[in-house]
Amino acid sequence: MSGKESPWWAVYGRYGLVLLLTAAAVQNSAATAGGQYLTVRTVAAVLCAVALVVRRLPWFGAPLLATAATALWGWPLVPLLLVAVFDLAARRRTAWAVGCCGIVLAVGTMAPPAVSLWRPQQYGASLFLLLAVIGGLWMGNRRRLVEALNSQVEHLRVERELREQAARAAERSRIAAEMHDVLAHRLSLIALHTGVLATRADVLPEPVAQRLTLLRNASTEALADLRDVLGALHDADPGTGDVAPAPVLRDVRELIEQAREAGQQVDLQVEGRPEQAPAAHRLALHRLVQEGLTNARKHAADAPVRIRLDYGPPATIVEIVNAPGRAAEHTAPSGFGLVGLAERVHALGGHLSAGPHGAGSWRLAARTPHPVPLEQNGSRT
Incomplete structure (x- = not known):
């Protein structure tokens, strides 16, 4: 199995396939053993099936066990070997898959005729093993392609979200920079009028004159703060280091x-x-x-x-x-x-x-x- 979790339907489908092939291997083994089910071949078939479905075993456990069982007891256990070879090819372990196929085919030449991989069809087992390798390679490449496409789609989604966040942040900065002109104009009017009234402080009550002075100083300081904020909001020109002028309120x-x-x-x-x-x-x-x-x-x-x-x-x-x-x-x-x-x-x-x-x-x-x-x-x- 791959390091990534497979969907439930794929997991249970694999379990069902292995169970079906194990039943076929047990039936074929009993047929070659005179109808006896409780034999070493049956135990070997069950052990191969367990090794194929248990995830915690080393990756080479199931292929080695299936190869050894097929080499010893011949074609009845070939279905389980096909699954093991398919898994090896899907994981890009093609050399191991070809090696397992070569071992069982070489040993099969010396097996009794009843369980030989070369009878009754001389190249039947070789064709099935070859198809298992090719199918595993195709399935592994397809799985990796799908994973790469999913990863790319996720990367594009994250990138788009980051761009949207950057666009929102840039628009907020632009709003604040544009409001500088509006606020600066109105604060300038306040400072101008309070300055004119301050020149007539001699005819105004003292509390009013003090409030006018305070109001003028506050408006002047607010204008200075606005200029500082504007300089922080605008991006500096890399060539000159100057900040771009604030946009005006145009028609x-x-x-x-x-x-x-x-x-x-x-x-x-x-x-x-x-x-x-x-x-x-x-x-x-x-x-x-x-x-x-x-x-x-x-x-x-x-x-x-x-x-x-x-x-x-x-x-x-x-x-x-x-x-x-x-x-x-x-x-x-x-x-x-x-x-x-x-x-x-x-x-x-x-x-x-x-x-x-x-x-x-x-x-x-x-x-x-x-x-x-x-x-x-x-x-x-």
Whole structure:
């Protein structure tokens, strides 16, 4: 048996086959011994059967026992020898299998005619032994091929899971880096206004002036912390050591105009105003449109693309549908962009779906609910 556990049906099938061949060997031995069943040949057949099914014995135990029994008592024990030779060939021990066959055939030339391997057919036993060796080699190669394919599939599965985890982590870092611009802009406004009010501290009550100074210092320190975090999140350029600038909060129309200039047919439908959606939603919407247009260029280069945007409230909705078309040539293999987008949308409490839509079309859609205002949330508690 191999070091790997075999399925239960294979184990019990082997037990049944060995039991059947043992019964045949006992019957044939009794026929050559004048109808007597309680003989040394019967004991030898049973011992060979036990050696073939017991896993804890050394691998050479069953072949040697079956070879010795067949050499001594001839063709009645050949069926058990066939199983032993088959196992040797399946384990890549072809030399041992051929050696066992050669021993029993050589000794069989001197055996009595009643149990000789060369009678009544001169080459009958040789043919069966040869088929056992060939069958064992084929089965062993097939088993190793299946194990190698299973191992490769498992390796690919683990590799894909690692890539998905890396894509999610990269998308989280990108979200944090993109939010830098939004937070930095608002903190800059707070610092600016508190600085202007601080210049009028002489006409303000002293507690108010102190709070304004504290607020300005806190906003300035928060801006410095944001710059440090941004430097840690961005990958440094190996050549210069500089960090890449943070992405800005751009309008989706810029992406669509660039796609149209490149020859892509894009139909845009917009409901609401961008200012109605939170900044994080607008960043996610920008990435969704970017990924949808990129996938459409890859897989349906000449097909029109329909984009519907709804800034809400109560939710930010984006839907990108491209008709079936011709795949672009010499495109890079698909990555894990949708995995990162799903991570981004789920982080905002939304839902993303991507898949076939209609007759060969492809649809990418996301719905992200707006956060509940603080005053409404406070009134519900």
